[in-house]
Amino acid sequence: MLKSSSAGCYVALVRVLQRTIILTTTAFFAAAAFGNTLEDRLLREFHEAYPKEAPEGGSERAFELRAAPATVGQFDGRRLDVWAYEGRVPGPVLRVRLGESVRVTLTNDLPQPTTIHWHGVRVPNAMDGVPGVTQPAIPPGGSFVYRFTPKDAGTFWFHPHHRGSEQVERGLYGVLVVEDREPLPWSRDVVWILDDWLLTPEGQIDPRFNTRHDLAHDGRWGNVMTVNGSSDETLEVRAGERIRLRLVNTANGRVFAPDFSELDAKVIAVDGMYAARPLPAAGWELAPGNRLDLDVTIQPGERGRTIRIVDRFTRRPFPLATVRVLDETVPTPGFASPANPRVPRWADGLRASVAAEYRLNARAGGEHGIEWMINERAWPGHDQSPVGPFDRLEPGRWQRVRFVNESFRLHPMHVHGQFFKVIARNGAPVDEPFFRDTVLLKRQETVDVGLVPLDWGTWMLHCHIQEHAEAGMMTLIEVAPANPTER
Numbered sequence: 001m002l003k004s005s006s007a008g009c010y011v012a013l014v015r016v017l018q019r020t021i022i023l024t025t026t027a028f029f030a031a032a033a034f035g036n037t038l039e040d041r042l043l044r045e046f047h048e049a050y051p052k053e054a055p056e057g058g059s060e061r062a063f064e065l066r067a068a069p070a071t072v073g074q075f076d077g078r079r080l081d082v083w084a085y086e087g088r089v090p091g092p093v094l095r096v097r098l099g100e101s102v103r104v105t106l107t108n109d110l111p112q113p114t115t116i117h118w119h120g121v122r123v124p125n126a127m128d129g130v131p132g133v134t135q136p137a138i139p140p141g142g143s144f145v146y147r148f149t150p151k152d153a154g155t156f157w158f159h160p161h162h163r164g165s166e167q168v169e170r171g172l173y174g175v176l177v178v179e180d181r182e183p184l185p186w187s188r189d190v191v192w193i194l195d196d197w198l199l200t201p202e203g204q205i206d207p208r209f210n211t212r213h214d215l216a217h218d219g220r221w222g223n224v225m226t227v228n229g230s231s232d233e234t235l236e237v238r239a240g241e242r243i244r245l246r247l248v249n250t251a252n253g254r255v256f257a258p259d260f261s262e263l264d265a266k267v268i269a270v271d272g273m274y275a276a277r278p279l280p281a282a283g284w285e286l287a288p289g290n291r292l293d294l295d296v297t298i299q300p301g302e303r304g305r306t307i308r309i310v311d312r313f314t315r316r317p318f319p320l321a322t323v324r325v326l327d328e329t330v331p332t333p334g335f336a337s338p339a340n341p342r343v344p345r346w347a348d349g350l351r352a353s354v355a356a357e358y359r360l361n362a363r364a365g366g367e368h369g370i371e372w373m374i375n376e377r378a379w380p381g382h383d384q385s386p387v388g389p390f391d392r393l394e395p396g397r398w399q400r401v402r403f404v405n406e407s408f409r410l411h412p413m414h415v416h417g418q419f420f421k422v423i424a425r426n427g428a429p430v431d432e433p434f435f436r437d438t439v440l441l442k443r444q445e446t447v448d449v450g451l452v453p454l455d456w457g458t459w460m461l462h463c464h465i466q467e468h469a470e471a472g473m474m475t476l477i478e479v480a481p482a483n484p485t486e487r
């Protein structure tokens with residue numbers, strides 16, 4: 001009895017042990033599959049925040065863009081000589097739907113070589129438009145076909161990546177809107193392209209580019225501010241309308257801080273990508289390259305009102321645009337503001353070590369008298385090859401990248417082909433509930449970002465103040481595995 005009872009106990013004990021072993025083994029393999037290191041946890045937060053691959057099987061949308069000198073009537077009808085896509089400034093708004101592929105044939109009828117960079121769009125590396133890196137510059141009279149399938153819906157823009165301080169300033173820029181696969185029933189989808197122009201007393205674009213003054217400051221800031229190429233842009237709306245307002249800053253150097261406090265407005269997307277939740281519209285700054293999408297509802301009480309949107313970045317605020325509310329009311333479309341709840345928090349990101357650091361500063365010298373540098377190196381002139389070594393970032397790994405502004409000037413730092421999230425400013429944790437592709441560094445500021453490179457290739461990392469980039473503030477990152485056999 002005792003024996004059998006003892007045997008029974010033994011069998012039970014073995015079963016418990018077996019179960020423990022099975023459970024422990026299962027837990028071990030689960031831990032191995034999902035991991036529990038700091039990086040594993042950060043990666044788990046990032047899981048499906050945005051897709052790795054482009055959707056397949058959609059139809060193709062073909063566009064023609066001819067870049068050429070043109071004369072336009074702007075600013076009270078005065079004739080203005082520009083360089084333009086399709087003869088107008090801003091260039092066309094190209095609209096596609098997520099799932100469609102894009103084919104753009106660019107014909108260069110400019111007196112200079114050119115390219116197009118698709119700002120914020122995760123394109124195949126060869127379509128990124130960086131001369132001498134991803135393609136040769138397109139000579140005058142030449143053409144190039146850009147083909148890609150957007151991976152993300154949102155507000156993007158395009159511009160030359162060759163002599164941008166002159167070509168963008170002369171008027172070469174346009175917007176690419178990638179609509180959601182199933183767009184929400186907005187009353188209207190409106191694009192506002194914010195820019196400034198430095199005009200001579202005769203009302204023409206000042207032909208002095210990359211001046212010592214511009215290089216020693218925050219690039220070229222104009223004396224005429226425009227929305228969609230107009231210094232008096234007016235949006236006529238009806239009470240009740242719900243508008244998706246897409247803001248893009250295409251200026252060479254100017255930062256905009258539009259004040260939407262007179263309107264019922266929420267920020268829903270930053271640099272093209274939906275935020276984790278709708279955010280208050282107060283206090284935003286758009287540096288060159290940045291985009292901001294707003295969800296604006298015109299309230300019934302605003303019938304008949306004229307609302308001025310004022311810019312407050314500079315000491316002297318100036319009117320940017322006008323919203324005129326007609327004496328009419330329509331029903332407001334009802335739907336939740338779009339959001340991406342998968343935006344990671346990455347609160348633990350500051351516990352990871354810094355994978356790459358970019359120190360930003362200037363020195364006397366170079367073609368323009370001042371060189372802007374990243375880690376003591378200035379990007380060489382137009383016909384010279386860049387000299388490495390450049391940082392390599394491991395695809396699919398979580399990385400902490402640090403920008404250190406050692407100067408007293410502004411530097412909106414842009415990374416091609418990647419999105420990142422700001423996790424600290426000057427060492428203090430920051431939770432921005434959205435991704436960016438361009439982050440503004442103010443004087444002597446340090447910004448830490450987290451990023452998971454998904455798109456392989458050799459990508460530009462540069463200041464988006466065109467004059468700073470032109471004077472050297474560009475470098476490359478290579479997104480590729482250390483072991484070439486994995487390629």
Ligand SMILES: [Cu+2]
Nearest residue numbers: 411463465468
């Ligand atoms: Cu800069």
